[in-house]
């Protein structure tokens with residue numbers, strides 16, 4: 001059932017420090033994006049306004065509706081039908097581009113697979129909401145050598161998903177969970193960075 005919560009407990013990396021973290025993971029990692037994060041992207045990258053955009057893990061349309069507000073035509077797809085766009089579409093199995101530009105907040109554990117699949121689809125421009133330290137993880141050394149983001153836009157505040165009934169995260173230990181975006185353009189990603 002869409003939105004049903006599963007409980008996963010275990011150790012994970014948070015803000016670059018390892019610590020025991022208890023969390024409830026909503027089914028298929030459904031963590032809706034607060035509108036201010038998408039607003040920040042459009043503010044920093046105004047060329048996206050009015051474009052045709054594929055939200056390839058659109059959830060209930062929380063991110064997509066902000067894009068629509070800025071004049072975008074949004075093609076929404078998601079593995080699960082959450083009341084926005086087309087459900088039953090596994091992005092990782094699709095070979096049909098719905099638009100040449102994609103913007104999403106992907107399921108965290110599938111973020112690398114989402115980025116790699118976006119490369120295979122030869123999308124012109126891809127924006128993904130990722131943790132700020134996403135590319136610093138030692139486990140992603142090979143991945144970041146193959147696929148480098150051209151832009152990283154770093155949010156100067158911490159995204160509050162709690163208010164949106166998304167993950168309940170109890171960290172034993174300290175760490176930042178600031179979020180950054182990475183954009184792809186072509187197959188080479190550079191290290192330029194904008195701070196929003």
Ligand SMILES: C[S@@+](CC[C@H](N)C(=O)[O-])C[C@H]1O[C@@H](n2cnc3c(N)ncnc32)[C@H](O)[C@@H]1O
Nearest residue numbers: 028031032033057058059062063079090091105
């Ligand atoms: C973190 S939520 C983000 C939802 C939406 N993008 C937003 O920003 O509000 C991740 C979404 O990815 C969807 N998802 C998980 N695996 C997927 C897959 N293989 N293909 C497409 N969507 C998937 C989940 O159902 C969930 O709605």
